[in-house]
Amino acid sequence: MRAKYVLTEVFVGLWRNVTMTIAMIITMAVSLTMLGASLMLYLQVGDMKDWYYDKVQVSVFLTSDISDQQRADLKTRLETDPAVQKVFWESKEQAYERFKQQFRDLPDLVKSIGPDSLPESFRVTLKDPNQSTAFKTALEKAAGLDTTATTDDGTAASPSADPSASPSGGTGTTTATTAAGDTKPIAGIKQVVDQKKLLEKIFSIIGSVQSMALIVSVAMGIAALLLVANTIQVAAYSKRREVAVMKLVGASNWFIQAPFVLEAVFAALLGSVLAFLALVAGKVFLMDGSLSDLNQILTPLSWGRVLLMLPIIALIGGLISSITGWVTLRAYIKK
Amino acid sequence: MIRLEHVTKTYPKASRPSLDDVSVSIEKGEFVFFIGPSGSGKSSIIKLLLHEMAPNRGKVVVNNKDVTSIRGWSISKFRRTIGCVFQDFRLLPNRTAYENVAFALEVIGKSKAVARRVVPEVLELVGLGGKEHRYPHELSGGEQQRVAVARAFVNRPLILLADEPTGNLDPDTSIEIMRLLDRINRTGTTVVMVTHDSNIVNQMRRRVIEIEGGRIVRDQARGVYG
Incomplete structure (x- = not known):
């Protein structure tokens, strides 16, 4: 009621x-x-x-004048690195095919790029994708590339010059030593790109x-x-x-x-x-x-x-x- | 039954209290008039008894309950023991006499069956037999006030408060309403009526409490308006 x-x-x-x-x-x-x-x-x-973060890879672009020996050395180094899960090599031809596929809607752009103009690269999948930034920094240091000069990375200056280097930077340095093995710079690396940065x-x-x-x-x-x-x-x-x-x-x-x-x-x-x-x-x-x-x-x-x-x-x-x-x-x- | 102990009530922004240290005691079954000029504070007493407002100082006791300490849900339960009649009737215009009285039962959770039994009875008591299905605008002022009395009485309250119930009525009709209140009083209900109708007070010869300037100036059994 x-x-x-x-x-x-x-x-x-x-x-x-x-x-x-x-x-x-x-x-x-x-x-x-x-x-x-x-x-x-x-x-x-x-x-x-x-x-996406699970699939983050670090792309290691190689210089065009890299020798077969250098490439093999680099591959071994990357594969033996404890932080690395998998290394995939992409040749110039593969890179070109992928480029054509990606930009098939822009035929003019595809025409302007020859099969030779894209660099070959190693795609490195890490065991812990969160470590990609540290890995990139370490690798660049080992390759003797000036990290401060790369435009897409403002955070990682060389650890020795930066007293406030983050802990992850520290682990990265350790990884670098294991990756590099010795003090001799790794040859043949043109650029290291961390996909995580783009995603961020x-x-x-x-x-x-x-x-x-x-x-x-x-x-x-x-x-x-x-x-x-x-x-x-x-x-x-x-x-x-x-x-x-x-x-x-x-x-x-x-x-x-x-x-x-x-x-x-x-x-x-x-x-x-x-x-x-x-x-x-x-x-x-x-x-x-x-x-x-x-x-x-x-x-x-x-x-x-x-x-x-x-x-x-x-x-x-x-x-x-x-x-x-x-x-x-x-x-x-x-x- | 009703006791005010040293009650002082000052409205916000008022310069002087409308009730100033008032103490009064009313027994069960009494019929009491509160009289006095406008603004003397007599209507404040009704509001205090209904817990519509609280005193600044002092105690208000109704049915052995300290009214000032009643909170929340209990206020509505407390009000069910008090019937109330006003100068302006306060009927719902879109409901018939029957529905107005039944509404009082409905909103406190009584069933329709109870209403069907009780409402005709109480309407008969107030002399409205046969006019149950009229709307307020189809009734005279006196008849409307009878509906209001029926609504106040339908829950068989222990106390009936009447705030100038004859204020809008002509003398003859007023007397009829007073007879009705007298009948209700004879059933054992305590009646407290605020008025400045001297004729009525003089005819009824009941207890008269006169208030002036917030103070009791006279309390007389079987008194007159004076």
Whole structure:
């Protein structure tokens, strides 16, 4: 009986302020969509980081005048290094084939590059991909390359010159000694490239997109919160006679507040369902649709993850609106 | 039944207290008038008894309970033991007489079956038999006040507070309402009525407590308006 009373009150209340209700639902939906999207982005980027960082390689580009003996020596050195898991040699021809494949959409660029202009390289997979920076530094030092001169690496100056060298730099030096074996510089290395550095740049861009999405969703969330507070006050004002009588005859605060709070929660749940549908649409039309080419770069977004968003945003939306509603009403009813 | 002990109430920003060290004791089953000019502090007493506000100093005891110490959930339970009638009736305009009275039962969790049994009874008691399904705007002022009395009495409260219940009514209707309150009083309910209607006070010849400037200046059994 009481449940029926409360439910009737909820729907009558929602219908009475139908424009406000719609505004509340839309704001909720938009802010929860943003929240869900940025949450998924966050999880997705985490996955991508794991996936990519696990595959980080150090490319050792060789000079064009390297002799077969030097190449063999270098290969042995790299393979015997305790930090190295695998060494893969890419010839000039292989490099050219890969280049053609990568830039097949840009035939002019491919034409301008001859099969001879790309350097051969060793692709070194490390046992611990996190050590790639240290490995690169050590190798460069062993090869007698001036690390400070390489543009893509500002962090690693030569350890002896830099008293604040990081601990990882220290382990790197140890690795270098084992890699080099003796003090004679390794010949034939032109450049050492640490893929992790490139990835870090990409991920820092993604990270700022992430924080922007999060900031927008928080701002929208605050707007939704204020709208809930306002809507509930309007609803409470339109029912002030009932509220006064209820207080007079000793209705509990719970009984007075429940219909208003449930109104807000109902709107929030409806908003979160809309937000969920928007996320589903986003997956179908964006991730699986127009952006599906990016699936080679992005790890694919699973349905499980999209489904996971429904309880999360429903919970967040419901909690925010019920707490806001409760607090607003407490202040309002006390008057 | 009701005891005020050295109660002082000063509203924020007011220069002088609206109740100044007031002590009074009302026994079970009494019928008491609080009289005095506007702003003398008599309505503050009703608000204190209902726990709508707390005194700055002193103690308010109702039904052997220290009202000032009641918190939260208990306030609503406490209010169920007190019926209340006001000058402006405070009925819900979109509900019939029956529904207005039943609403009081509904919001404290009584079932519809209880309402079906009790509400017609109490409406009969206040003399509204046959008018259960009229809306407030279809009833006269006196009849509306009867609905309000029925609503206040339907929970069989121990105390009935009436804040100028005849303030909006003509003298004849006022007397009818007073007869009704008298009948309720005879069932054992303590009635506390705030008024400045001298005719009524003089006719009823009940205990009269006169307040002026926040202080009790007269407390007389079987008193007159004076």
